[in-house]
Amino acid sequence: MSNSECKKEYLRRIHKVQDYIEEHIGKFLTVEELSDVAGFSKYHFSRIFQGILQETLAHYVNRIRMERALFLLAHRADKNMTDIAYELGFTDSAVFSRSFKNYHGVSPKEYRQEYSKNCKETFLLSEYNKDTAKKEWEGNPFPVKGEITIEHLEEKQMVYVRHTGTYETLAKEYAGFIENLFVHAQSQQLLDGENWILAIYHDNPEFGEETQFRTSLCLTVPDGIPVLEDGVLGKMKLEGGLYAVGHFQIRPEQYGDAWNYMYKEWLTHSGYVPKNSYPFEVYRNNPQEDEHHVNIVDIYVPIEPIL
Numbered sequence: 001m002s003n004s005e006c007k008k009e010y011l012r013r014i015h016k017v018q019d020y021i022e023e024h025i026g027k028f029l030t031v032e033e034l035s036d037v038a039g040f041s042k043y044h045f046s047r048i049f050q051g052i053l054q055e056t057l058a059h060y061v062n063r064i065r066m067e068r069a070l071f072l073l074a075h076r077a078d079k080n081m082t083d084i085a086y087e088l089g090f091t092d093s094a095v096f097s098r099s100f101k102n103y104h105g106v107s108p109k110e111y112r113q114e115y116s117k118n119c120k121e122t123f124l125l126s127e128y129n130k131d132t133a134k135k136e137w138e139g140n141p142f143p144v145k146g147e148i149t150i151e152h153l154e155e156k157q158m159v160y161v162r163h164t165g166t167y168e169t170l171a172k173e174y175a176g177f178i179e180n181l182f183v184h185a186q187s188q189q190l191l192d193g194e195n196w197i198l199a200i201y202h203d204n205p206e207f208g209e210e211t212q213f214r215t216s217l218c219l220t221v222p223d224g225i226p227v228l229e230d231g232v233l234g235k236m237k238l239e240g241g242l243y244a245v246g247h248f249q250i251r252p253e254q255y256g257d258a259w260n261y262m263y264k265e266w267l268t269h270s271g272y273v274p275k276n277s278y279p280f281e282v283y284r285n286n287p288q289e290d291e292h293h294v295n296i297v298d299i300y301v302p303i304e305p306i307l
Helices: 003-023 031-038 042-053 057-075 081-087 093-104 108-122 130-139 167-187 252-269
Strands: 147-153 156-164 197-201 214-221 234-238 241-250 272-274 280-283 295-305
Touching (some): 003 042, 003 057, 003 234, 042 057, 057 081, 057 093, 057 108, 057 272, 081 093, 093 108, 156 167, 214 234, 241 252, 252 295
Antiparallel strands (some): 156 214, 156 234, 197 214, 241 295, 272 295, 280 295
């Protein structure tokens, strides 16, 4: 195995661990358990993880929990501190509160009160084109509107390549990632003309550290087809369940406006709350083939009814 192939294989295994942590964030996760997922010896796994991500395993798990806590405190008023503590794997609300304050510098209660008081004035879900977005927001808060449907999605098998870093970096490297995705999927005969092309955003831009944003560029593949995780392609499941689906026809610079419309305008009046899972975009056309470069995109937000 060449040095390049070895590096890709290490990354693939660390990506599997990231996916596992995300799916089991409410559990007590041991080094032994996570090293088994990665296929590394438990005696070396923590050093490998830190060497690749430049972040200790304990800090990574805690950061993901603390960013998830911000989301739950801000957007799930139906959940009290005990509910959130248990959902994130803490033994009780007191332990959760101490951990939250140690990490963020304020208590969960103080954060929830402050967010509730200030979010209407300051919150933009999207961080694309910050200066332009803020100017447009003042005069026209929802310059893009889409049709919203409620759909139940069946679980789907996917292959993916993953980018870690800012959305600005992702935009510059997007074409290369997509090419890699298709080349390796084609080599395994995974393309059947019915594949969805999608981007999964694992981190909420409102709360996460932008240099650590994880984005998976994915292709759905039929169930039952064997997939070889070849050092470039990873394999994961697209979670089934209830989704709000926003159907948009937009220019490339309007993606942030579309996301803001779904979260700030539609969701707050919908009778639903966002479910604790990741949203994603499904791309329905090749904008390079459209003379106006219109992007036809569906934005999927996992939801559940307000109880």
